[in-house]
Amino acid sequence: MYTMKVQKIGKTIDEIEEGDSLSLTESIEDNQLLLYLGLTNDANPLYIQHEYVKQTEYGQPLVPSVMLMGIITSAISKHLPGPGSHVVNFSINFIDPVFHYETLTFEFEVIKVDKMKDVVTISVEATNHEEKRILDAVVMVKPPTVTLKEETHE
Template identity: 30%
Template structure:
């Protein structure tokens, strides 16, 4: 856990996970997003990627993992997030979500982070920015 005063610009943290079929099906069940692109191999084989892809929001959710568990850490409050989906995520891809402190919003004592998710080849699959209220102490 890091408070506002303990975080410096450039501080970063990351989390990695390999996406399994189970991850995608559980996410689909929790969210109700049963788009065939994610859960129907036959239908997905006829789509633009010729195979099933993971939900973009599943990939983006790993950013929350980093912010909530590492930097700033437990007690953080997510204020906002932009997400730009840059590339598909396939079953078996290993994703790494990374956050980097890029601005300290002094008036409110909030912090803006650059957020990226890359695959095992280093390709950016999700990018954006998050604003977070760090824990008070």
């Protein structure tokens, strides 16, 4: 006999309101960068080769754009709407580069709740430690719709 744990889910479409918000601060560390580069086999010298980057306009290694997108989708999956959410559309504008070891603040706000389409639209703005805006995004998310119930099998 085994028991399936009841899984907590995020907010459903009926529990979300325009104006719901989340603030998240993330520091970009070596372990995250190395995991990303290893998983994707991305060998772009802008991300890791210090000597190469010194010869470019950036001067220091950049954080891959996809990592920043991952921080956003992870926050949506974990917090707003939360577990069970599914990103269905993602539009992002990278305003300024992000460098290794920066600390970023991401501000999320629900700007639209469309119950007919069962989708919420979330606006995201990220700033660096100097409070300079580095990205804007608009993410459409299908909130969780199913609750997992405890099951017992023999």
